[in-house]
Each structure stands twice: as structure tokens, then as C-alpha cells.
Amino acid sequence: xxxxxxxxxxxxxxxxxxxxxxxxxxxxxxxxxxxxxxxxxxxxxxxxxxxxxxxxxxxxxxxxxxxxxxxxxxxxxxxxxxxxxxxxxxxxxxxxxxxxxxxxxxxxxxxx
Amino acid sequence: xxxxxxxxxxxxxxxxxxxxxxxxxxxxxxxxxxxxxxxxxxxxxxxxxxxxxxxxxxxxxxxxxxxxxxxxxxxxxxxxxxxxxxxxxxxxxxxxxxxxxxxxxxxxxxxxxxxxxxxxxxxxxxxxxxxxxxxxxxxxxxxxxxxxxxxxxxxxxxxxxxxxxxxxxxxxxxxxxxxxxxxxxxxxxxxxxxxxxxxxxxxxxxxxxxxxxxxxxxxxxxxxxxxxxxxxxxxxxxxxxxxxxxxxxxxxxxxxxxxxxxxxxxxxxxxxxxxxxxxxxxxxxxxxxxxxxxxxxxxxxxxxxxxxxxxxxxxxxxxxxxxxxxxxxxxxxxxxxxxxxxxxxxxxxxxxxxxxxxxxxxxxxxxxxxxxxxxxxxxxxxxxxxxxxxxxxxxxxxxxxxxxxxxxxxxxxxxxxxxxxxxxxxxxxxxxxxxxxxxxxxxxxxxxxxxxxxxxxxxxx
Numbered sequence: 001x002x003x004x005x006x007x008x009x010x011x012x013x014x015x016x017x018x019x020x021x022x023x024x025x026x027x028x029x030x031x032x033x034x035x036x037x038x039x040x041x042x043x044x045x046x047x048x049x050x051x052x053x054x055x056x057x058x059x060x061x062x063x064x065x066x067x068x069x070x071x072x073x074x075x076x077x078x079x080x081x082x083x084x085x086x087x088x089x090x091x092x093x094x095x096x097x098x099x100x101x102x103x104x105x106x107x108x109x110x111x112x
Numbered sequence: 113x114x115x116x117x118x119x120x121x122x123x124x125x126x127x128x129x130x131x132x133x134x135x136x137x138x139x140x141x142x143x144x145x146x147x148x149x150x151x152x153x154x155x156x157x158x159x160x161x162x163x164x165x166x167x168x169x170x171x172x173x174x175x176x177x178x179x180x181x182x183x184x185x186x187x188x189x190x191x192x193x194x195x196x197x198x199x200x201x202x203x204x205x206x207x208x209x210x211x212x213x214x215x216x217x218x219x220x221x222x223x224x225x226x227x228x229x230x231x232x233x234x235x236x237x238x239x240x241x242x243x244x245x246x247x248x249x250x251x252x253x254x255x256x257x258x259x260x261x262x263x264x265x266x267x268x269x270x271x272x273x274x275x276x277x278x279x280x281x282x283x284x285x286x287x288x289x290x291x292x293x294x295x296x297x298x299x300x301x302x303x304x305x306x307x308x309x310x311x312x313x314x315x316x317x318x319x320x321x322x323x324x325x326x327x328x329x330x331x332x333x334x335x336x337x338x339x340x341x342x343x344x345x346x347x348x349x350x351x352x353x354x355x356x357x358x359x360x361x362x363x364x365x366x367x368x369x370x371x372x373x374x375x376x377x378x379x380x381x382x383x384x385x386x387x388x389x390x391x392x393x394x395x396x397x398x399x400x401x402x403x404x405x406x407x408x409x410x411x412x413x414x415x416x417x418x419x420x421x422x423x424x425x426x427x428x429x430x431x432x433x434x435x436x437x438x439x440x441x442x443x444x445x446x447x448x449x450x451x452x453x454x455x456x457x458x459x460x461x462x463x464x465x466x467x468x469x470x471x472x473x474x475x476x477x478x479x480x481x482x483x484x485x486x487x488x489x490x491x492x493x494x495x496x497x498x499x500x501x502x503x504x505x506x507x508x509x510x511x512x513x514x515x516x517x518x519x520x521x522x523x524x525x526x527x528x529x530x531x532x533x534x535x536x537x538x539x540x541x542x543x544x545x546x547x548x549x550x551x552x553x554x555x556x557x558x559x560x561x562x563x564x565x566x567x568x569x570x571x572x573x
Contacts, residue, residue, distance in 0.1 A: 045407045046345035047414060047466070048454045 001096040001109055002070050006061045007035065008081040008089040013059045019080035020063065023072060026112065029062045039087035058089060064096060064112050159376040161243045164251050167371020171254040174364030175202050175261060181357030182265040185348035185413060185465045189541025190269045191551035197264040197276055202257040204277060205284035209256045214249060217289035223300035226293050242375065251371065252292075255315055258368070259288045262319025265465035267326045269333050270538050273546040275531045279521060283322060287517050291318050291510050305499065306506040307486065309384075310372040312428030312478035313506055318514050320472025324461070325518035329526055332462030334538055343457050346464070351412055358416045362392055365423050369430040380431055387430045388423065391442030395422020398446035406450070414450055417466045421449035424471055425478035428503075429485060437485040444481070445474040476507045 008016055013030075020028065034055035041054035065073055074091055082088055099111040114122070179198040183191050205213075211231055219226030220238055228234050232249065241248050260283050264276065294301040295314045308314050335344055348354060369388040370381040399418020403411035422442030426433075429441065452469035456462075463469065483500025484491045491500050525531050532538075537545030544550060 044345075045409065045411065046347050047411070048407070048450075048457065049343040049345045051345050 001099060001112065002065055002067055003094040003096050004063045004065060004070060004073055004077075005092045005094065006063070006077050006081070006089065007033065007058050007091075008061065008077075009083070009087065010057055010059050012081045012083075013061075015080040016061060016077055019076045020061075020073070023069075023076055025063055025065070025073065027063075031060045031062075033058050033060045037087070037090065056087070064099060066109055066112065156377060157242060160374070161247045163376035163381070164243055164247045164371065164374055167367035168247070168251040168254050170364045170367025171251075171258065171371065172202075172364075174254075174258055174361050174368070175199075177357045177360030177364055178258075178261045178265070179357070180353045180360060181416075182268060182465050184350040184352065184354030184357060185265070186268045187346065187541070188349040188552050188555065189543055189550075191349070191543065192547050192549055193273060193542035194264065194268055195551070196273060196547065197268075197271075198261055200277060201260045201264060201280040201284075204280050205257050205260045206253055208281050208284040209253045209289070210249070212285045213256060213289040214252060215289075216286065217252070217292040218297045221293065221297070221299075223303065224293070225290055225299075226297055248374070251374070255311060255368075256284050256288050256292075259311075259315045259319040259322075260284050262316065262467050262471045263323045263326055265467040266323035266463045267330055268464045269542065270330060270532050271326070272530055272533055273542070275525045275529055278525055278529070279322075279326070279518075282521055283318075283518075287322065287514055287521075288315075288318050291513060294510075295506065301506050301509070304505070305489075305502050307432060307482045307499070307503065308428045308479055308506065309431045310369045310427045312424060312426075312475045313510050315475075316424045316427060316471040317475035317479070317507070317510055320468050320470070320475055321511055321514040322518040323463070323467045324472055325515050326522050327456075327461050327463055327468065329519065329522040330462075330532055332460055333464070334535060336462045337460050348413070348464070354413060354416055358419050361420060362423065365392070365427075369427060373431070383435075384430045386435055387426055387433060387438035390435055390438045391422040391426030391430075391445070392419050393422070394439045394442030395419050395425065395446035395449075398443040399450055402447055402450050413466075414453065417449050417453065417470055418446035420470045421445040421474040424474040425481065427475070428479045429482040432482055432486040432488070433490075434485075434487060441478060441481045441485060445477055448477055449474055476511070479503050479507050 006016065010032075017028075035058055036054050036056055039056060041052055041056060043050055044053055045051075061077075063073065070093055074093070077091060098108065100107050101111040175198060179195060182198065183194045186194055214232065215229040215234075216226050218236060218239060219228035219230075219234065221227045229236055232245070236245055236248075239248070260280055263279065263283070267276065289297075292314050293299040295306055295308050296302065301308075333346060336346060337343055365388055366385055370384040373381050373384070396415055396419040399421065400410050400415045402418075403409075403414045422445050425441050425445030426438050430438070433441065449466065449469045452473040453463075453466050456468055461468070480500065480503050482490070483497075483503040485493075486495065486499060487493055489495035489499040491497060522531060533542060533545055541550075
């Protein structure tokens with residue numbers, strides 16, 4: 001079982017959500033985050049003083065999948081989220097030790 | 113069908129009724145008709161009263177404008193506190209002004225101060241009012257409230273609420289009324305020909321200089337200025353709220369300036385409305401142009417301040433200058449306010465909303481501008497320097513009185529009950545520290561926002 005964490009542009013959220021639906025991903029957790037990588041921020045002005053805004057809004061999507069589905073998921077998300085410009089985002093894959101469905105008590109891959 | 117006797121009785125009854133009516137009519141006709149002159153006099157008083165009340169209600173609404181503006185330009189963790197300060201400086205001020213302030217301002221007295229009519233227990237006949245005293249009082253109390261509420265913006269985000277209430281009582285009781293007496297209550301400024309029609313100095317500069325004293329004694333917000341002199345912007349949480357505040361203030365100013373005629377029959381209420389509007393528009397336009405050139409892009413909050421600068425600037429001379437002059441005065445104020453905001457930041461006087469720049473600086477400027485632009489006596493109209501010097505005298509003395517007293521007051525408060533909140537409280541936000549609440553509970557922390565969600569135990573399941 002793996003957790004796939006995708007940090008993408010907010011503008012591409014719908015495209016990625018649809019792409020995930022097309023490969024039968026059953027659920028996801030979405031958070032609004034701020035961050036930066038190589039993409040620089042911008043300069044703002046407030047009442048005569050300049051300040052740098054380096055944190056940019058992004059969307060983080062977390063999905064839990066079986067090991068054999070990770071490659072396809074990474075491929076599908078990348079295609080949906082890519083623009084070719086700096087700031088497209090990142091995907092990280094983590095090991096999941098265990099999981100449970102609260103309603104039924106199912107454990108392991110049955111919980112996905 | 114009635115018999116002839118019944119018909120006769122009926123006919124006689126009708127004759128009797130007719131006769132009575134004619135008799136009564138005749139009696140009435142013999143009384144003198146109502147005196148038309150007296151009736152017209154009554155209508156005049158009614159018109160004046162209605163106008164003054166309407167203007168007073170408009171100026172009252174400026175309290176909402178100040179609240180929206182100040183809340184919009186400060187952080188959301190302090191919004192409840194800003195609301196309370198704005199609400200209470202008018203609530204406390206109203207009662208204090210009724211008890212003490214109005215008497216000091218308009219009571220019988222000398223050139224310095226009035227001393228009759230505390231608790232409004234006087235006819236104030238010496239004022240020669242053409243309207244009921246209550247109408248005049250309510251008009252005056254909303255002006256006092258305007259002066260008082262200016263200070264809450266400059267002292268926002270770090271002032272103890274109780275300390276602010278003490279200051280608020282003092283300005284409505286003494287600081288403002290004395291200045292008002294000098295200029296409008298028959299005091300020495302009015303005697304030397306000082307012109308401040310609606311209060312560029314009396315209201316706005318008084319509020320502004322008190323704000324300056326407060327901001328100096330308080331010190332800047334945590335993290336505003338770095339040791340190397342650079343400035344960290346602390347953006348307000350709602351530019352929309354700030355903008356609505358400015359629109360409301362602009363609207364209320366149509367009561368502030370034209371209302372100061374205290375008479376509907378003085379048709380200059382129309383030209384005053386025009387000068388007021390043009391100055392506001394010019395202030396906005398020039399602040400826009402200046403920030404566009406200076407910063408590369410038109411600055412929203414500075415343009416909002418520019419609008420107010422124009423309004424404050426025209427307040428002294430709105431009845432004495434032409435429309436063209438009003439545009440020049442507003443334009444100059446719009447430029448001045450941008451430089452003033454930057455200046456106070458450079459000398460590390462932290463003013464979150466620009467209250468000092470708008471009200472003190474442009475209030476003083478607007479007052480001096482009367483000396484230049486007044487159709488009767490202005491320097492540019494061949495009046496020489498006399499009026500200008502009179503205006504300058506007023507500006508200087510009011511500064512000395514207001515700033516001096518306010519400085520002493522704030523220092524005294526600082527030494528006794530304390531003026532500023534603790535560092536911890538300032539970081540957490542005054543809503544939590546001073547009022548134990550949050551203006552935006554859903555944004556504070558999940559536990560508190562979940563407190564608003566229905567609990568499953570309560571549903572009886």
C-alpha cells in the first residue's frame with residue numbers, strides 16, 4: 001500500500017481530479033497549501049513599502065493505492081498537471097504501514 | 113310612505129340642521145384667520161430642524177464608515193476589538209458630551225471655555241438657535257464622536273481597551289469641546305475671524321493630533337520596523353471593508369459639510385455639497401496618479417486614503433471657496449497624504465490606517481488653504497496675508513493644546529493602568545486577549561470552529 005502525495009497548481013485541480021476518476025481511484029484528501037520550489041514569488045507593495053511574497057498557493061492531493069497502481073497513477077496525474085512551465089509541482093510516494101476503514105473495521109488493502 | 117305629519121317633521125329637522133351648520137360656519141367665519149407670517153415662521157423652523165437632524169443622522173453613519181475602514185486595514189485577529197473601540201467611543205462619548213462636553217463647548221463662558229449648561233440643564237438661549245436645542249445637540253454630538261473615533265485607527269492592534277475608553281472619555285469631555293468653544297462656541301478663535309466651517313481643525317485635526325500623541329506613546333506594532341530601518345508591511349485583512357468604509361464616510365460627509373449651515377434655508381447647502389464632492393474626487397484622482405507614478409501601479413489603500421484626504425481638506429473651506437478651488441484643495445490633499453504616510457513610517461510612528469496623515473496633516477492643510485482660497489479674504493483673491501495668518505494661528509494653537517494634552521494623558525495612562533497590551537496578547541490578537549472572543553471563529557482554530565457544529569450527543573442519537 002502506498003500513499004501518493006501530489007502537489008499541483010490550483011488551476012489544474014479539476015483536470016487531475018477527472019484523470020484520477022478515469023483510473024477508478026476511489027477517494028482522495030485535498031488540502032490547500034503554500035509553498036515554492038524553483039518557482040520564484042513576486043513583489044507586492046503595501047502603502048509605500050515593498051515586500052516579497054515567496055509562498056505560492058498550491059493544491060495537495062493525497063491518494064492511497066495498491067503498490068501495483070502507483071506507476072499508472074503517477075503517469076496519469078503528471079500528464080493532467082503538466083504545463084511545461086516552472087511551478088508544475090511534485091509527486092512523492094510513501095510507504096503505508098497499515099490502514100483501516102472506520103465504518104466496517106476492514107484492514108490493510110481492503111480498507112482502500 | 114310617511115304621512116304628511118311625519119314629512120313635515122322631517123323637513124323641519126333638515127331645516128334645523130342646515131340652520132345649525134350655517135350658524136356654526138358664521139361663528140367660525142367671525143374668528144380671525146391664522147396669521148400667515150407666523151405659519152411661515154413655523155415652517156421655516158421645521159425645515160431647518162429636519163435638515164439638521166438629517167445631517168446629524170448622516171454624520172452618525174460615519175461611525176460605521178470608520179469602523180469598516182479601520183477593520184479593513186487591520187488584521188482579522190483584532191477585528192472584534194476595533195469594532196468595540198469604534199462602538200464605545202461613540203457610546204461613551206455621547207453620554208460624556210451630554211453631561212460635560214457640550215457645556216464646555218457651547219455654554220456661556222469666556223474666550224477659552226464655556227461653563228454653563230452641564231447635563232443640558234439650560235436653555236442655551238445665548239446661542240440664538242432657530243431650531244430646538246435637542247436638534248442642535250444631536251448634530252454636535254455626532255461631530256464630537258467623529259473626532260474621538262479617529263484615534264482608534266492610529267492606535268489599533270496594540271492598545272488596551274480599558275485605557276482607550278479612558279482616553280475616549282477625556283477627548284469628549286475636555287480636549288475636543290475646548291477647541292470647539294474657541295472656534296464655534298464664541299471663543300477667541302471665532303473672534304479673530306478664524307474660519308473652519310465644518311471642522312478641518314476642530315474635528316479632524318483634533319482627532320489627528322491626539323492620534324499622533326497616542327501612536328508615539330504606544331510605539332509601533334511588533335515586527336513593523338526592523339533595526340536597520342526597513343519597514344515590514346502588515347496588510348489589512350479586507351480591502352473591501354476598507355473601501356466600503358470610505359464610501360460610507362463620503363456619504364456621511366454630505367451631512368458633515370452642508371449640514372454645518374444648520375439651516376435648510378441657506379441654499380449654499382447645495383454649493384457646499386458640490387465643493388465637498390469635488391474635493392473628494394480630486395483627492396482620489398491625485399492619490400491614484402501619484403501612487404501610479406511612484407509605485408508603478410495604482411495603490412488601492414492609498415487611493416482610498418486620498419479620497420478621505422480630499423474630504424478632510426475641504427471641510428474648513430467648503431462654504432468659502434469656489435468649485436475650482438475645491439478641486440485644487442482636494443488634489444493637493446491627495447498628494448500630501450501619500451507623502452505623509454511615508455513620512456510617518458520613516459520616523460517609525462506606526463499608523464495602521466493613515467489616520468494621522470489624513471486627519472491631522474490634511475486637516476491642518478485644509479484650514480490653511482482657506483487663507484489662500486477664500487473668495488472673501490483669501491490670499492489668491494487679493495485679501496493679503498491676514499486671513500492666512502489667522503488660519504495658521506488656529507492650526508498652531510489647536511495643535512499645541514490637543515497634542516500637548518493628549519500626550520500628557522497617554523503618558524499618564526501608560527504610567528498608571530498601562531496603555532499597551534502585552535507582547536503575548538498582541539501576537540495572539542486583541543480579540544482573544546481583551547474580549548475573549550474571535551471575530552472570525554472559523555479561522556481561529558478547529559476546536560473553536562467545531563464548537564459551532566452540532567454535537568451528535570445533542571441530537572439524542
